[in-house]
Amino acid sequence: MHDRERLQIAIVGSGPSGFYAAEALLGSALQIQIDMFERLPTPFGLVRSGVAPDHQKLKQPIRVFEEIARSPHFNFVGNIAVGSQITVKELQSAYHAIIFACGASNDRRMNIPGEDLKGSHTATEFVGWYNGHPDYRDRTFDLSQEVAVIIGQGNVAADICRILMRPVDELKSSDIAGHALEALAESKVREVHIIGRRGPVQAKFTTKELRELASLAGTISTIEPAYLELSETCNAELANKRSTVAQKNLEVFHCLTANVPDGSRRRIHFRFQASPVALLGEDRVERIRLVHNRLNGEPFNQCAIATERREDLSCGLVFRSIGYKGVAIPDLPFDPIRGVVPNMAGRVHADGVVLPGLFVTGWLKRGPSGIIGSNRADSLETVDVMLEDLSTTVPARAPGLEGVLPIIKRRSGRIVSLSDWFGVDAAEVQRGRKLGKPREKFTRIGEMLSIMSHQDEQGQPIGLSSTDTID
CATH class of the missing domain: 3.40.50.720 (NAD(P)-binding Rossmann-like Domain)
Known part of the structure; x- marks a missing residue:
């Protein structure tokens, strides 16, 4: 030929x-x-x-x-x-x-009231911003806020949290974009809540990412012990040979239950079985309203069902990382x-x-x-x-x-x-x-x-x- x-x-x-x-x-x-x-x-x-x-x-x-x-x-x-x-x-x-x-x-939307308020962002734009992607070069993020919420519990959510919370001196030798490094050096973010609609067994972190996130210098990670009280269905899911990553993740989560937040370190809170129903504020995000969920269904096919319990969490930044x-x-x-x-x-x-x-x-x-x-x-x-x-x-x-x-x-x-x-x-x-x-x-x-x-x-x-x- x-x-x-x-x-x-x-x-x-x-x-x-x-x-x-x-x-x-x-x-x-x-x-x-x-x-x-x-x-x-x-x-x-x-x-x-x-x-x-x-x-x-x-x-x-x-x-x-x-x-x-x-x-x-x-x-x-x-x-x-x-x-x-x-x-x-x-x-x-x-x-x-x-x-x-x-x-x-494209990021999937949460489709909730207030989603487009100032201070509400997609994972893609934040990741693109700190990585120097031309499409997101001119995005701005108000890092003067002290509390941020990340919706989603996968590796991209872990990346966002880690970049927000890692000491900036540890980022200086990476290929992070210069404009992002300058902004992060002035960041006032001290607390991040990582929220998932289902439980710890269903979280999508890889264990390596989770361990790294849980051991950041100058940061303490916490979980309320009640989140790790598993149902029979979750235990059945966990016992399956397909759940090796979930088993290892759960070991990490258990180690975090003894941690107590203190004022001297930045804080990461892992929260489960909660979904956002609204972002609240006058001109910008001031609070996120969460509904608490219960799980229903067979192993590996459990879905989150909203309960009557609602909770407002004060925050100034929200990142959605719920898929693309x-x-x-x-x-x-x-x-x-x-x-x-x-x-x-x-x-x-x-x-x-x-x-x-x-x-x-x-x-x-x-x-x-x-x-x-x-x-x-x-x-x-x-x-x-x-x-x-x-x-x-x-x-x-x-x-x-x-x-x-x-x-x-x-x-x-x-x-x-x-x-x-x-x-x-x-x-x-x-x-x-x-x-x-x-x-x-x-x-x-x-x-x-x-x-x-x-x-x-x-x-x-x-x-x-x-x-x-x-x-």
Whole structure:
């Protein structure tokens, strides 16, 4: 098969699921050219902008992704939004197949009165803010408040709490965004309540995250012993071999019952079987109203049922961390309830009818679950069915990138290539080295494009990949 007969595959999204799909494609026996489209100038998705800055080891997959990206049969096409600067139908006309790996970037709402009061925030905007994501660079958080509430009991909730409560000196050597570090240094937050609608057995923390949160320097974590008095159903759930993490978490929770809050340390309170029903205040959040729940149902299928008991808790900040939803892309089927693209093993379908050449992977495929590595098996499944479909026919020639470049160039200002990104990456690392940090991120798209323009002027190689296809 000659180069012009290569299978032309577009991947939309440059996070873990997109790169794992690229890895599987490049490892196949077929001759394949991959063009990866990304809305931002920066690749790596949540590994760059979602992993907490004090968890640098979790960012190591970036090294693997960089090696994948250096393949001569891979192009990074950054700063291009699929759905606006190039449509799905236009991509379909140029590629044999498209894999959508765009993740789930919208937070689920609580749908309660006062949710949009000042002081009420989503997990995504706070995480994006302290990680230097351009979309959230200019968000503001009133850290003069002393009490914060986090709704949700998963690892993202733990990240938010840890960043709020960790001594700022321990964050200085991380890659936290400079503007966030400055704000956190002045923070007056002294107390955080982490609230879940169900019980401690159903909390979604990984044990490592929970232990780290419970042992922060200068902080004391507490739980009321009554929360750990389990029902028969919860005990049955806990006894199941699937509940290893819950068993270990419960050991951690039991250790916290003896802790007594004192005025000399910051405080974290774990609260269970409570749901928010309203955020209260005149111009901003002043209190959160909670309803206490009882659990009902079979093991592993218990739901929270509201009781008559209500409670108002004074607070000045509320973060909701109750899950994520994908965002609809024009011309692509979308399930607004689940927040995913309807699919069967990765094959996109509309009303049960498979749409040839369209595939999906990652959170947009299965919903927001799992850790970074969970995306590898998910992407392998999608690539397998895609290659199976393509093997049943002899595909006509597809122009690939050269077929859509004229359209993109008419609609966008600057296409960001892989070598462009490597230049920005090197500049971030250099800035960070001066501050004793792994990197100091550029947090505005204009800053990144300016760095690239300067590199152009200096005569440094700027191109789509090692083959400089775009330029």
